Amino acid sequence: MGMQRSQLIKVSLLVISLFALAACSSTSETDDSDMGNQGSSSSSGSSSASSSAGSSSGQLSQEEIRAQNALRQTVFYFDFDVAEFKPQDRDTLTYHARDLAANPGKRVRLEGHADERGTREYNLALGERRANGILNYFIVNGASRSQIETVSYGEERPSQRGSTEQAYSRNRRVEVVAR
Amino acid sequence: MNPCKLIVGGRKSCVSGGSLLLSCLLSLFAVSAQAELSIQITQGIDNPIPIAVVPFAWEGSGVLSEDIGQIVINDLEQVGEFRSLSRSNMLSMPSEEREVFYRDWRILAQDYLLVGKINRAQGSQLVQVQYELFDINRELKLAGEVLTGSVAQLRDIGHEISNVVFEQVTGVRGAFTSEILYIVSDQLGPETFNFRLEKADYDGARSQTLLESREPIMSPSWSPSGQDVAYVSFETDLPRIYIQNIPTGQRRQITNYPNINSSPVWSPDGSKLAMVLSKDGSPDIYVQDLNSNQLMRITDHPAIDTEPSWTADGNSIVFMSDRTGQPQIYQIPIGASSFNVERLTYDCFQCMKAKFLPDGVNLVHVRREARQDPNYQIAILNIDTLRVITLTDTSLDESPSVAPNGSMIMYATKFNGRGVLDAVSIDGRVKFRLPSSQGDVREPAWSPFLNSGY
Numbered sequence: 001m002g003m004q005r006s007q008l009i010k011v012s013l014l015v016i017s018l019f020a021l022a023a024c025s026s027t028s029e030t031d032d033s034d035m036g037n038q039g040s041s042s043s044s045g046s047s048s049a050s051s052s053a054g055s056s057s058g059q060l061s062q063e064e065i066r067a068q069n070a071l072r073q074t075v076f077y078f079d080f081d082v083a084e085f086k087p088q089d090r091d092t093l094t095y096h097a098r099d100l101a102a103n104p105g106k107r108v109r110l111e112g113h114a115d116e117r118g119t120r121e122y123n124l125a126l127g128e129r130r131a132n133g134i135l136n137y138f139i140v141n142g143a144s145r146s147q148i149e150t151v152s153y154g155e156e157r158p159s160q161r162g163s164t165e166q167a168y169s170r171n172r173r174v175e176v177v178a179r
Numbered sequence: 180m181n182p183c184k185l186i187v188g189g190r191k192s193c194v195s196g197g198s199l200l201l202s203c204l205l206s207l208f209a210v211s212a213q214a215e216l217s218i219q220i221t222q223g224i225d226n227p228i229p230i231a232v233v234p235f236a237w238e239g240s241g242v243l244s245e246d247i248g249q250i251v252i253n254d255l256e257q258v259g260e261f262r263s264l265s266r267s268n269m270l271s272m273p274s275e276e277r278e279v280f281y282r283d284w285r286i287l288a289q290d291y292l293l294v295g296k297i298n299r300a301q302g303s304q305l306v307q308v309q310y311e312l313f314d315i316n317r318e319l320k321l322a323g324e325v326l327t328g329s330v331a332q333l334r335d336i337g338h339e340i341s342n343v344v345f346e347q348v349t350g351v352r353g354a355f356t357s358e359i360l361y362i363v364s365d366q367l368g369p370e371t372f373n374f375r376l377e378k379a380d381y382d383g384a385r386s387q388t389l390l391e392s393r394e395p396i397m398s399p400s401w402s403p404s405g406q407d408v409a410y411v412s413f414e415t416d417l418p419r420i421y422i423q424n425i426p427t428g429q430r431r432q433i434t435n436y437p438n439i440n441s442s443p444v445w446s447p448d449g450s451k452l453a454m455v456l457s458k459d460g461s462p463d464i465y466v467q468d469l470n471s472n473q474l475m476r477i478t479d480h481p482a483i484d485t486e487p488s489w490t491a492d493g494n495s496i497v498f499m500s501d502r503t504g505q506p507q508i509y510q511i512p513i514g515a516s517s518f519n520v521e522r523l524t525y526d527c528f529q530c531m532k533a534k535f536l537p538d539g540v541n542l543v544h545v546r547r548e549a550r551q552d553p554n555y556q557i558a559i560l561n562i563d564t565l566r567v568i569t570l571t572d573t574s575l576d577e578s579p580s581v582a583p584n585g586s587m588i589m590y591a592t593k594f595n596g597r598g599v600l601d602a603v604s605i606d607g608r609v610k611f612r613l614p615s616s617q618g619d620v621r622e623p624a625w626s627p628f629l630n631s632g633y
Binding site for chain 2: 119120
């Protein structure tokens with residue numbers, strides 16, 4: 001893939017993201033519209049331009065609170081044998097991506113993990129697949145590749161000991177670690 | 180020599196100034212007693228061969244640290260083929276040929292008899308161990324010699340005698356002087372672990388720490404000479420492959436590619452290392468020439484390709500890939516195009532971590548039979564007849580490693596919530612366990628035949 005083209009996509013996505021944050025508009029960009037809908041609360045339904053303009057400062061601080069809360073969540077769990085993050089984590093991950101985009105000096109490390117079932121080498125690869133899924137999502141949402149390091153620990157560093165479904169579900173994870 | 184203790188991880192590593200060649204003094208002889216494994220026979224065979232092993236006569240002063248006769252008994256019994264006569268049931272206690280009366284042993288229904296004696300060698304600290312093996316039914320001496328060594332080598336001498344007995348009786352070369360490598364992990368706190376690469380006798384005795392780190396250590400692999408070990412260490416915060424010379428402790432970093440560097444496995448001639456690298460996007464199999472450092476790509480697929488092993492002729496690589504959605508076993512000749520990949524397994528939900536036995540027909544692997552069956556077990560697939568024999572009946576079995584004489588497979592499993600090493604005979608009839616006193620033990624790697632020096 002051409003560097004310039006991907007840079008261009010990144011910049012344009014960044015612009016779209018910022019626009020979505022500011023105007024709270026519901027564009028057809030799926031990731032951003034998800035965010036926008038959540039942000040303007042589904043009950044109000046139609047987010048009219050006039051209402052958001054009227055309470056612009058209050059909306060923004062609410063948005064900031066949401067962003068801060070989202071950034072506090074740094075561990076994302078996965079289903080068995082699944083490398084894609086859960087749909088309910090999408091918004092939180094979008095805030096992480098935008099935080100990186102807005103702060104080019106920030107660096108994070110995505111640490112992928114697996115549960116103990118299956119062989120160690122395969123789990124090492126599965127952990128990488130999970131971390132890469134979030135890496136790609138961050139880049140698509142404006143982060144720069146150079147801000148993000150990925151590493152897989154496979155099943156070597158479990159978060160919870162034991163051979164129970166409960167432990168397994170805690171161990172299938174990606175941790176976003178600030179560098 | 181830089182006399183740093185070989186503890187790596189965090190910032191405490193002995194990696195100095197970007198130099199890849201690390202010269203570290205190992206505390207090689209610091210045997211960690213608390214980590215020592217001891218063997219338990221968990222399953223034997225129905226008709227073991229009866230053998231009488233008479234306590235070896237000690238003709239020196241003081242007390243010897245090792246009971247050679249007992250070492251031989253333990254060796255022979257834990258591989259399941261033999262049952263030794265209780266010492267209290269013996270009618271006589273000969274220590275050399277002229278004291279042996281075959282009738283005494285025929286009455287006790289023994290097929291074989293081993294006797295011996297130990298002397299202090301004249302004018303030195305060494306001891307001489309003389310042993311003789313007899314076939315009771317044929318009234319024939321089968322073997323006998325005198326082995327000389329230090330008191331510290333008495334275990335080696337005992338294992339060597341076991342090798343001779345095993346080969347004389349079964350026709351198969353004994354593997355009792357072989358060794359194992361394995362990883363031990365101790366959880367020190369919520370986020371803190373300690374990892375050790377250990378080497379021990381095949382039965383878990385005399386363990387030594389080769390490497391210790393707060394970051395994971397994985398995938399130990401013996402060189403064919405038994406002199407070096409390749410492994411993955413996360414000591415730089417990233418998985419990288421290292422080679423360490425076992426006698427000297429000298430080690431060097433072999434790879435520093437982006438992303439996963441894992442699964443190092445020596446070629447049969449020792450000149451190359453198969454490995455897994457995900458530098459080009461997804462994990463693929465590569466082979467690195469250890470002399471020229473030239474890297475050759477073996478597989479090229481966006482799915483996960485991992486767990487390489489060599490065929491005995493060194494011409495092909497067996498590996499696992501989830502290119503069809505779930506892990507299955509494939510084979511590819513070195514240097515062939517990706518179109519020449521041959522699929523070896525079909526009838527399992529997941530088949531992983533495979534390696535051919537020396538016969539090139541039987542494929543040892545980790546097997547999960549069906550999606551609804553959560554058990555991972557050690558199995559052997561005959562690729563000609565497609566017959567599958569599942570050797571284990573526990574649920575989290577992995578990392579099978581075959582003894583150099585092909586008689587047994589050691590593997591990692593869980594017992595009472597902890598990682599332990601088990602071994603099972605190739606026919607599944609015999610099992611023994613090496614329980615650990617602490618930590619999770621895993622990833623056993625059984626050595627090739629080693630030159631014991633006797």
